Amino acid sequence: MSNELVVDVQPKEVSIAILENKRLVELQKEARNISFSVGDIYLGKVKKLMPGLNAAFVDVGYEKDAFLHYLDLGAQFNSCAKFVKQSLSDRKRILSISKFNTLPDIDKEGTVSDILKVGQEVLVQIAKEPISSKGPRLTAEISFAGRFLVLIPFADKVSVSQKIKSSEEKARLKQLIQSIKPKNFGVIVRTVAENKRVAELDNELKTLVKCWEDSLLKLQKAKTPSLIFEETGRTVGVIRDIFNTSFESIHVNEETVFQQIYNYVSLIAPERKDIVKLYKGDLPIFDHFAITKQIKSSFGKTVSFKSGAYLIIEHTEALHVIDVNSGNRSKSTSDQESNAIDVNMYAAEEIARQLRLRDMGGIIVIDYIDMQDPENRQKLYDRMKELMAADRAKHNILPLSKFGLMQITRQRVRPALDINTNEDCPTCFGKGTIRPSILFTDRLEDKIAYMVNKLKIKNFYLHVHPFIAAFINQGFFSLKWQWKCKYTFHFKLIPDQSLAFLEYKFYNKEKEEIDLKEEIEIK
Template sequence: MQEDILINWSPQETRVAVVENGALQELHVERTLERGLVGNVYLGKVARVLPGMQSAFIDIGLERAAFLHVADVWHRQPDGEPPSLVRNTQPQIPIEKQVFEGQVLTVQVIKDPIGTKGARLSTQISIAGRMLVFLPQDDHVGVSQKIPPALRDELRSRLQLLASPQGGGLILRTNGEDASDQELSDDITYLRKAWARIKEASLRLPPMSLLHQDLSLLQRVLRDFVSNKTQTIRVDSREQYDSLRAFGLEFMPAAATKLQHYKGERPIFDLDAIDDDIAKALGRRVELKSGGYLIVDQTEALTTIDVNTGGFVGARNFDDTIFKTNLEATQAIARQLRLRNLGGIIIVDFIDMVRTDHQDTVLAEFRKQLGRDRVKTNASGFSQLGLVEMTRKRTRESLAHMLCEPCPTCEGKGIVKTARSVTYDIFREILREARQFNPREFRVVASPKVIELFLDEESEHLAGLSEFIGKPVSLQSDSAMGPEQYDIVLL
């Protein structure tokens, strides 16, 4: 598929859209005042050790203390094995025997703060370059699992020769598969210099200082997003185009050749109706071309996706209608996960299928679509209830959490009381107030819809209440009030 990357830049915000054949697949947003922290290296100070949770809170100078789990505390492994290969076989040393309160540690952010949770840290430092990831504390040399197995041994041998003189671990990234020895050597030199700067800063700066900041979103586009299927990278700012081109020519010359400065009069995101797609991605309902639809609900614990046939009746029989709807939904669900950046536990409720071969085909297609994701995903088979349980690595806030906030009217519930329910709440509140106070008059201030109900259908009940408490009740409409808001004034 043809892929294009559109970059909309402004001083306060950078937006990057990955578009395939005119359809938005991914959206990445970085705001100047809310820049992500993943990849940043800090000189942290241990604020508290929690043996019961086998974790520690580390102060790195942010609003909330960051979180270090015992599994993310680095220590040299036997025979130079990478930690991921031995973590399950070697007994872990308790966290209280590895760190103590007041200790100063060099740590790296591996997960941004999400919701009320602080950033997650690791004491294993990794510095990403154009083609390599440098692990200064390790001696392990590895190759990305996305590279064909037949090439891995040869590439690993080349890397070992380049890395051996000065030590340090290296992992070859996917876009380094065809790199020459000179390109790999240049990347290693750049990464070693970056590590030298970090070490020098850690000796010079006080605790809670930033030692190393990862690349900006603009620069990460060239490092992480560009692939063989990328046709163009269009930037709507001349200044940023020049800066990005200079950066690309120095570190990523192949990606830099795809850069273009967009000079059109229309906003760059209007070319493929990107803003319309963003607006749709913030809603619950996703329409399918066949007439079916998805319902996406994101909660604190997990995300649920429900597939419905809707108005689709095009197949010869009911089983085929369900099968074709589910098959179409697999592509739409995978796209929505990328576009909305949904992570954690995800439950997909496909329409129930009687035939096993239909289930197998839908599951195989779903896994195929998930395989296009840059983020790690894992989908299980159909459960006894006909649900597909899956996980998607959560590395940053979802699109909805980044662009939206809970509704002040419904307080995040997604629903509000009916006007009649609010009028009955007001009746009960007036009775409660009448037992405690003896005002001359009660005045109800509420939304126009509630006041209208008092004057119309509930007027008889309002008159009866006024007679029962022996006090007049006046009404005042306030259009600024939400559906559930009201005030009872004692006069």
């Protein structure tokens, strides 16, 4: 299986697409000014204790107070709290965690009122981003994630991933990390560390310790609430978590982000740094890699998948519901049971892809087509477990109930990605009436004349729907060439699949959009 990662950097957001054999399986979008991402560390202040929930609400600067449960304080919370208090009381001296005298672990069965007080300053990390009407969820067990290791201050324990099966390799890694880690730091050895050399692990451990030391410098000057440590951008984070030998290429359309990814890949896999490529084409990068069309067909309420069969996907506050329908599918056999298992098996493939693609979390209920044969029900359950094995999010799948329903719980740390595939009319803006379509190219020419003659902009890009671009380009002396000869030779016509049929956008040579909607209204 060949994997590709395509990164589309726009002024307001970064979109990351993961392709498996050219098929879109994951899509992540991140606003460029985002805050409160998973992994960010804040100095917060306890605002309210909730003994009934055994939890506290903490002010970290978000519009709603964040939630911190007693079980998320971590066994070493007393040590961390003492360290933070001493650091804030003496801002001129930076404490060394290796020389710090740790305190006993907190009681697993204790209560939040015994540990926290209103107004107390606490060091916390975002465990779940704000979702719907809820604020962020926090943990006080601080950690710094790398590709091979996870560093946990105050823990002083080494754990090795259970997915490493070799007992000899587990013992080697544990002994190795014990010998090189500083005192009062705990380390979790990740699966990808298997068979790695000492130098690689030591180098990453030093990098993670440096992240902790940099955080201490910020902590010394911090006032609550404030950001102490910012997790690496989601693009680098995705590469850190999934990068492996199956990746053939990573394409980026912006120089700065390209350099960040190139530097990171050079650090973790120097021999493979050349797979990171800067895309310089005129077409939007998602159009070039046929991702835009897949997004349009894969999101929305109805998703078709095989021979007329389709899914209906509904999202609610409490859960996600997926209904499987055979539609107008032509049955290959007259046997209803065979047809049902056939559709359900194809549906399982698409559902497993949709869960990753939309990053759906929480409770998912799937209404498959009813099957009477217990063997077929077991076969579908086994197939679903096999397809979900590649999903990085923690999940649990229950067998089909007697009503034909399958229940899945899937880890939710971010809001589900929901892209509206319906398009507003770009010419009437929802009013219901438009100018004659035959005059559309005349209006485009008016806009070009306005750009060149009034705004004095001669270098620009005109993005239109691919069908419109084909019409403008047709013929020996096409409309495009007529406009070039009449106005300027320095503009480019770009077919853009993300635009509606009669929609257009102008961009300057720096790829910044030139908004001419006001001109539309005036005329």
